[in-house]
Amino acid sequence: MEEAELECPDSASEKRYFPESLDSSDGDEEGILACEDLELNPFDGLPYSSRYYKLLKEREDLPIWKEKYSFMENLLQNQIVIVSGDAKCGKSSQVPQWCAEYCLSIHYQHGGVVCTQVHKPTAVQLALRVADEMDVNIGHEVGYVIPFENCCTSETILRYCTDDMLQREMMSSPFLGTYGVIILDDVHERSIATDVLLGLLKDVLLARPELKLIINSSPHLVSKLSSYYGNVPLVEVRKQHPVEVVHLSSAQKESFESILRLIFEIHQSGEKGDIVVFLACEQDIEKAYEIICQEGSNLNPDLGELVVIPLYPKEKCALFKPNDETEKRCQVYQRRVLLTASSGESLIWSNTVKFVIDVGVERRKVYNPRIRADSLVTQPISQSQADMRKQLLGSSSSGKLFCLYSEEFASKDMRPLKPAEMQEANLTSMVLFLKRIDIAGLGHCDFMNRPAPESLMQALEDLDYLAALDNDGNLSEFGIIMSEFPLDPQLSKSILASCEFDCVEEMLTIAAMVTAPNYFSNVPHGAEEAALTRWKTFLHPEGDHFTLINIYKAYQDIALNSTSEHCVEKWCHDYFLNCCALRMADVIRAELLEIVKRIELPCAEPAFGSKENALNIKKALLSGYFMQIARDVDGSGNYLMLTHKQVAQLHPLSGYSVTKKLPEWVLFHKFSIAENNYIRITSEISPELFMQLAPPYYFSNLPPSESKDILHQVMDHLSPLSTMKKDQKMCEKCPETTEPRCTVQ
Secondary structure, three states, X not given: OHHHHHHOOOOHHHHOOOOHHHHHOOOOHHHHHHHHHHOEOOOOOOEOOHHHHHHHHHHHOOHHHHHHHHHHHHHHHOOEEEEEEOOOOOHHHHHHHHHHHHHHHOOOOOOEEEEEEOOHHHHHHHHHHHHHHHOXXXXXXXXXXXXXXXXXXXXXXXXXXXXHHHHHHHHHOOOOOOEEEEEEOOHHHOOHHHHHHHHHHHHHHHHOOOOEEEXXXXXXXXXXXXXXXXXXXXXXXXXXXXXXXXXXXXXXXXXXXXXXXXHHHHHHHOOOOEEEEEOOOHXXXXXXXXXXXXXXXXXXXXXXXXXXXXXXXXXXXXXXXXXXXXXXXXXXXXXXXXXXXXXXXHHEOOOOEEEEEEOOEEEEEEEEOOOOEEEEEEEEOOXXXXXXXXXXXXXXXXXXXXXXXXXXXXXXXXXXXXXXXHHOOOOHHHHHHHHHHHHHOOOOOOOOOOOOHHHHHHHHHXXXXXXXXXXXXXXOHHHHHHHOOOOOHHHHHHXXXXXXXXXXXXXXXXXXXXXXXXXXOOOOOOOHHHHHHHHHOOOOOOEHHHHHHHHHHHHHHHHHHOOOHHHHHHHHHHOOEOHHHHHHHHHHHHHHHHHHHHOOOOOOOOOOOOHHHHHHHHHXXXXXXXXXXXXXXXXXXXXXXXXXXXXXEEOOOOHHHHHOOOOOEEEEEEEEEOOOOEEEEEEEOOHHHHHHHOOHHHHHOOOOOHHHHHHHHHHHHOOHHHHHHHHXXXXXXXXXXXXXXXXXO
């Protein structure tokens, strides 16, 4: 009976979306109040507020609203539905609400609704928006789950989450039994987690015929999705307004100054509307932000001041959606300039955007499995990305898109579709997850685009080096424990090793700090010396990993002893530290500690500051990061990687760069091949310590080099007796195995 009601647009359940008071008069407040008295919200049993009806009118104006009846019919009659729509058509906010209505109509007998997002900011903002539209409380009927933050209860009906969090949920609940409808949103972003979910859910749908899967995508990927999932129904949504496209000359394409000049020309023209600028990378965002803020102060004050807003896709607080405060500011300042980069399309929710400037190129990380490093490559965006940027203007009849590239460049140099992340990224974490899922019989994954065999082999090899696999290629007990941590496998291994070396507390702090966003804030021009002087107070002679502990401990002391949050923020500002990043590190550390306690790992009292503790921290770090070692080959800071012939320099903010004391051997956390081949977050190690902790079969596979010859000499001088005792001690601590590879190296 309930399902029949959903099929009929004249049913009582549908009438709440079309109250008579709204049909007859837009301003009839008396009718709205009367409707509130009569109509209860079925999700919480309370009367609808007047704001619900105000937002309802906005929802009805969305392009997707016309497709509601078609979508509900397809949902009732099919297990899989594809929804194809342009950016800002409303599919991310409305489709999940309609699915929640479906689950309500069948009394949640198969579970609630989950909707995945690629980016953390969009998951949070969508949950807030949808809770407002449904007239319910955030964190109760509607919630969100992102890494290291859960704003849901067991009673939550509709939850937004990042795709990697739903993937992790499959480790404990392989068939996702708490959900009746799963929505994969922004599938065209082609993230690793979304592609893995697309493959694994094929098997889940076979095991659970009652489960519904909705796939939201841009039109560009529809044909590929249709062939991947077979003949499934498609709901198409298109927006109406044409957009004026201006292609500038190819001579301007490479000019950063031309972008800034164009922004100022638009502003001085007096035409109303906000500006979105798509730049190649985050460094360009920072550079543009500084120049526009500086030059903007010299513009004609009658035109108003430019409000410059940088948007970074990876940061939680990056999403831009105007609120009442920013709307008031806009009345004064006239115009906002939103600076973003690749994947920033989903972060912009403003309907006041009238101008988009697109450079047509992006800086992408492309992983090279042979050298175990990312290369930062500048290349053209795809045609689908260019089209999505154009769609940001679709709600405006007078929007202009300025393409800083020629039409010939767009047709010849741009690929049709955005490449899948799976084909360009390090797959070690993905393979660890799939090995874990294989325990539940879901290990075979039919990928839409298969990853390169070389990348898969490198991932398996690394997991073997980390003792995460047994002799049969299945997860070892260590591998199972490593998969419990939402971290890079190398970092998880270091945490496990810290249990043996009695430095868990310190290792958790390091893990939290390297996982959180950059803890150094952007330094204003002219304040570099002052910032460096402040940062020097945190430097630790043992290395950057130890400096991270100093920074975190200083932040904790201030947070515990301050009377208000304002004092903490002021302290961070004075020391040029990112308060938001340090707060996030605090949250991450608390969750990691909770995992350590849940799986009952031994945790010694902190002893930071002693020589023994410093040595133990280095042992724990080496246990996970023995594949990331470099040696200064000429004494002048040219570090040659142990695994390949790439040469790198210490990052300028490294403590060793600041103090000019260059160690010969270092362990590093991160390395990317770019204009400046920097190794980041480095700490000094000794070759003796490396030989004691690196797996012998890893060392034997290293390519010939002068560094390897030095390590051979070190190995010859190591006492066979002490090495035998060390191996015996480690094997005693290894759970239920005599395999040397399963020891905490």
